[in-house]
Amino acid sequence: MEIKSTYKFARISAKKAVDVAREIQGLPAADALDVLTYTPKKAAFLIGKTLKTAIANAENNFELDAEDLFVKEARVGQGPSFRRFKPRARGSAAVIKKSTSHIFITLSDEQQVEKKSTKRKHVSANKNQKGASASE
Numbered sequence: 315m316e317i318k319s320t321y322k323f324a325r326i327s328a329k330k331a332v333d334v335a336r337e338i339q340g341l342p343a344a345d346a347l348d349v350l351t352y353t354p355k356k357a358a359f360l361i362g363k364t365l366k367t368a369i370a371n372a373e374n375n376f377e378l379d380a381e382d383l384f385v386k387e388a389r390v391g392q393g394p395s396f397r398r399f400k401p402r403a404r405g406s407a408a409v410i411k412k413s414t415s416h417i418f419i420t421l422s423d424e425q426q427v428e429k430k431s432t433k434r435k436h437v438s439a440n441k442n443q444k445g446a447s448a449s450e
Contacts, residue, residue: 315376315424316386319368321417324360328392328415331357335388335417343369343383343421361388361417368419378423387420 324331334357338346343365350362365385372378393414399407 315378315422317368317372317376317378317383317421319364319371319419319421321360321364321367323393323414324417325412326357326360326415327413328390330355331361331390331415331417334358334361335390338365338385339388341385343380343385346385361419364417364419368421372421372423382423383421384423384425385419386422387418389418389420391416391418 334350334353334355337353338349338361341349346365347362347369350358350365369380369383372383373380393416395414396412398410398412400410402408
C-alpha cells in the first residue's frame with residue numbers, strides 16, 4: 315500500500331531540496347528520519363516534516379506499523395516564484411525572485427527490488443564498411 319504526503323509552496327528552491335530528497339530514497343522510514351535529523355540543511359527540516367506526516371498518515375489512517383515502511387519515492391517539484399522588487403539607481407527597480415517548491419513523499423510497506431535495465435551500445439558493422447569504401 316502506498317501512502318502519500320505533500321508539502322506545497324515550501325519556501326526553498328527545488329534545486330537545493332532535490333539533493334536532500336535523493337539521499338533518503340529507498341531507505342526505511344526510520345533510517346530516513348535519522349539521516350534527515352543529522353543533515354544540516356533547511357531542506358532536510360522541511361522534508362523531515364513531510365516524512366513525519368506520511369508516517370503519521372500510515373499509522374493513523376491505514377493502521378500500518380511504522381517499522382515496516384520505507385521511502386518509495388521522494389520527489390521535489392518546482393513551485394511558483396514570488397516576485398519582489400528592489401529599488402536601484404536612477405529610479406529603476408530590479409526583480410528578486412523568491413522560489414518555492416513542492417515536496418512529495420511516497421511510503422510503501424511492500425519492499426520492491428527494482429531492476430535497472432542495462433542498455434549497451436552496439437557497435438555497428440557500418441562503421442567499418444564506411445572506412446573501407448572511403449579507402450577504395
